[in-house]
Amino acid sequence: MIDSHCHLDRLDLSPYDNSLDKALVNARSKGVEGFLCIGIGFDKAAEMVELQSRYPDVWLSLGVHPLDHEQAVDTDTLMKWCALPEVIAVGETGLDYHYRPETRELQLDSFAQHLAAADELRKPVIVHTRSAKKDTLDLIRAQKSDSAGILHCFTECWDMASQALNMGYYVSISGIVTFRNAENVRDVAKQIPMDRLLIETDSPYLAPVPFRGKSNEPSYLPSTAEFIAQLRGVSLEDLIAATTENFYRLFPSTKT
Ligand SMILES: [Zn+2]
Numbered sequence: 001m002i003d004s005h006c007h008l009d010r011l012d013l014s015p016y017d018n019s020l021d022k023a024l025v026n027a028r029s030k031g032v033e034g035f036l037c038i039g040i041g042f043d044k045a046a047e048m049v050e051l052q053s054r055y056p057d058v059w060l061s062l063g064v065h066p067l068d069h070e071q072a073v074d075t076d077t078l079m080k081w082c083a084l085p086e087v088i089a090v091g092e093t094g095l096d097y098h099y100r101p102e103t104r105e106l107q108l109d110s111f112a113q114h115l116a117a118a119d120e121l122r123k124p125v126i127v128h129t130r131s132a133k134k135d136t137l138d139l140i141r142a143q144k145s146d147s148a149g150i151l152h153c154f155t156e157c158w159d160m161a162s163q164a165l166n167m168g169y170y171v172s173i174s175g176i177v178t179f180r181n182a183e184n185v186r187d188v189a190k191q192i193p194m195d196r197l198l199i200e201t202d203s204p205y206l207a208p209v210p211f212r213g214k215s216n217e218p219s220y221l222p223s224t225a226e227f228i229a230q231l232r233g234v235s236l237e238d239l240i241a242a243t244t245e246n247f248y249r250l251f252p253s254t255k256t
């Protein structure tokens, strides 16, 4: 299975002698065969590119997280980093009016710039969206190309998911689906067409049951995969095969 969204630079590596190598070895031993590492700011971009270069099964996406906007995104910096061949996606970007409603204007401007970069570079975009249904859909609808993207760690309503699916987007479900009060996420996770579903840890955040409260890591992805397979009434093997194939379809360069 493939962890379609993890922040490998932020993992708690203390159980692994502070070695990312060891953390990845453990995740691979649990069946995780690839990792899309997500950068959330350009100050650490060089470090992220270096990290990615050490592992053939780690891929990289770069952008500025919507919760981190203190100032406008610099278009040249965005284009410079996202144009690198080893950067396979743009983001994470998006809109989060739940935690930072006061930076709405900055978020809108940044999201539009990321979408324009994705269009120009013909790379998929990684979208974080929370309490911003209309604006998120309006902006992705305005995208010119068919490069599409991923609504990651999706926790919004089915109507929003289905509108994005109609625009060619994929929807990624995180460990939140295992949380007791996440009935709406389970409802969405059941309905996403099998050929548009992705899975992720969003580690180090949001560890799934039975690891809640711990720092999340890619090796916990099987818990989420098993949960979604049961929820949908399919075998774990089928769920893994479908979500893995979906990832390789969206990112053909990652398939070896
Ligand atoms: Zn996010």
Ligand SMILES: [Zn+2]
Residues within 6 Å of the ligand: 005, 007, 038, 092, 202
């Ligand atoms: Zn993230």
